[in-house]
Amino acid sequence: EAQVTQNPRYLITVTGKKLTVTCSQNMNHEYMSWYRQDPGLGLRQIYYSMNVEVTDKGDVPEGYKVSRKEKRNFPLILESPSPNQTSLYFCASSPRDGPSYGYTFGSGTRLTVV
């Protein structure tokens, strides 16, 4: 089944403890992207990647890192999480003509930082 897989689905952590949310897609898509969703704010793009070793900042990149060493994987790294990063996170992917194709989304990761 074609899908975007995020892990974990739920995560509670403490301030300052580094964490990684994994994202993997099995559709051979070039484009991948991370979003956070907060009530009343819709989805805001954190980082996106047009291909391996190519990443760019979205609207809210502060406090996050990403890497794209393999085409299928696009992990989101929080080096020192803070409570304002408590949110619902989505990973998404799209084929080569992604901007016109639209994204396939994962099921989300609900992160709580205490």
Add this chain to the structure above:
Amino acid sequence: AQSVTQPDIHITVSEGASLELRCNYSYGATPYLFWYVQSPGQGLQLLLKYFSGDTLVQGIKGFEAEFKRSQSSFNLRKPSVHWSDAAEYFCAVNTNAGKSTFGDGTTLTVKP
């Protein structure tokens, strides 16, 4: 920079009634426009998209949307709403480089 506005935070319609969700965008070039739906506790699912050609586009689940360049709008419509359509709906615009911007969403409630 691009932006998307969904003026209606919450809309309630009766089952069987028609639906229109509004979306206005701001973008300097020809936009790639999308509507997504999110059911509670789920990820987002693409309903339909527009990037060129016929300005009336058909999507899944009986939805359609019309692109009006003069009004910078991309409104979503459905002739007859079903109870299962209750969800949150997001309009989005993409740039050529892969950057995407979403509206704040419209929550649809369907009355029996």
